[in-house]
Amino acid sequence: MEKKFDRNTFGRRLKSMLKVDFRRIFTMPLLYIMVGISFAMPVLILVMTTMMDGSVSVSPQTGVETVIEGFDNTWQAIGAMSGAPMSMDLVGMCNINMLYFFIAPLVGLFVSQDFRSGFSKNLFTHRAKKSEYVISKTLVCFVGSALMLLAYFVGTMFGGAVSGLPFDTGAAGVIGIVMCMAAKILLALVFVAIDLLVSVTAKQKTWIAIVGSLCAGMLLFTMVPMITPLDSTVVNVTLCFAGGLVFSIGLGAVGNRILNKTSLV
Numbered sequence: 001m002e003k004k005f006d007r008n009t010f011g012r013r014l015k016s017m018l019k020v021d022f023r024r025i026f027t028m029p030l031l032y033i034m035v036g037i038s039f040a041m042p043v044l045i046l047v048m049t050t051m052m053d054g055s056v057s058v059s060p061q062t063g064v065e066t067v068i069e070g071f072d073n074t075w076q077a078i079g080a081m082s083g084a085p086m087s088m089d090l091v092g093m094c095n096i097n098m099l100y101f102f103i104a105p106l107v108g109l110f111v112s113q114d115f116r117s118g119f120s121k122n123l124f125t126h127r128a129k130k131s132e133y134v135i136s137k138t139l140v141c142f143v144g145s146a147l148m149l150l151a152y153f154v155g156t157m158f159g160g161a162v163s164g165l166p167f168d169t170g171a172a173g174v175i176g177i178v179m180c181m182a183a184k185i186l187l188a189l190v191f192v193a194i195d196l197l198v199s200v201t202a203k204q205k206t207w208i209a210i211v212g213s214l215c216a217g218m219l220l221f222t223m224v225p226m227i228t229p230l231d232s233t234v235v236n237v238t239l240c241f242a243g244g245l246v247f248s249i250g251l252g253a254v255g256n257r258i259l260n261k262t263s264l265v
Contacts, residue, residue, distance in 0.1 A: 013129065017136040025110060025140050031147070034106055038099055038148040039155040042077045045094045046159035074160030074167050075230060078153065079180055081172060082229035096152045096184060097224045099145075101214060103191045106148075107141045108209035111199035116206075130259040134252045137196055138189075145188040153181055172231040179232035186237065187228055189244030191217055193251040200255045203262075 025031055049070035071077060078096050114120040124130060160167060169177060195213035202209035227243075228236060 010132070014132045014135060017132050018139065021136045021140040022143075025144055028110070030106065030109055031144055034102060034144070035147050035151045038102065038151040039158075041098070042096075042152055042156040043159035043162065046071060046074065046077055046156070046163045046165060049094070050163040050165060071165055073170070074156060074165045075169065075172065075177060077156045077159070078177065079184075079228060079230040080225055081170075081231050082226075096149065096156070097221070099148055099152055100188065100191050100217060100221065100224065102148060103141070103145050103188060104195050104210050104213035104217060106144055107137075107192060107195035108199050108202075108206055108213055110141060110144075111137060111196065112202065112204050112206040112209055115204035124259075131252075131256045133259070134196065134200070134255050138192055138248050138252060141192045141196065142189050145192055146185045149181070149185050149188060176231040176233070179234065179237055180228055180230050183228040183232045183236045183240040184224075186240035186244050187224065190220065190240075190247045193244070193247040194220075197251045197255045197258075201258055 051070075076095065080095075114123070120133070123133065157167075172180070194216050195209075198212040198216060199209040202212060227240060
């Protein structure tokens with residue numbers, strides 16, 4: 001009887017790569033630190049701004065008085081309504097959109113560790129192809145980013161309850177806020193794709209990966225409030241999903257080409 005061996009297909013290799021990456025990221029202290037910070041940030045922001053609301057600060061240079069304005073509603077920590085002017089004050093900047101910058105160190109440290117330890121070189125030699133590596137890292141880092149965004153959302157509700165701010169959904173409604181969170185999570189895939197491309201280019205140079213990812217992310221950051229307003233609809237979710245796919249496929253192909261054309265050290 002002839003013995004048959006299972007073919008090492010693309011699906012099998014990718015599944016194996018995903019299992020390895022998911023096991024690695026969920027055993028990394030970095031992920032839990034980032035998720036913990038994501039939970040604590042809105043709690044501290046909402047409590048502190050509520051305590052400081054109405055207080056006056058005086059500039060020692062000009063003598064100009066500035067009245068500090070806090071949040072009027074808990075959901076302002078998630079975002080602003082569509083059509084609202086972009087504000088550079090405390091309330092306008094201290095929201096969940098800050099977490100898109102946190103994706104850079106998550107991806108950069110996760111990828112650079114592969115190249116510093118020699119894991120990637122051994123992996124590409126014996127187990128996986130570079131395209132599977134890029135796909136696996138994109139999916140795993142996207143899951144890590146989604147956990148950070150969800151932790152911020154939970155922290156926002158906890159911080160709103162502690163600070164005594166209202167939870168009135170207003171014109172956005174519950175559905176709008178749910179759609180807003182779905183859009184923001186899907187939009188994270190765009191930033192993951194950008195950060196992954198920068199990271200596989202920088203390889204073991206972690207600081208270049210993080211700084212480069214932050215600089216690249218800043219180019220899109222101003223668009224985030226417009227794409228994912230608090231009163232998001234299915235249209236916003238669809239646009240974020242389509243954008244995530246386009247960026248992950250397009251930049252993933254570029255990253256795969258870079259890995260094929262450059263040294264692994």
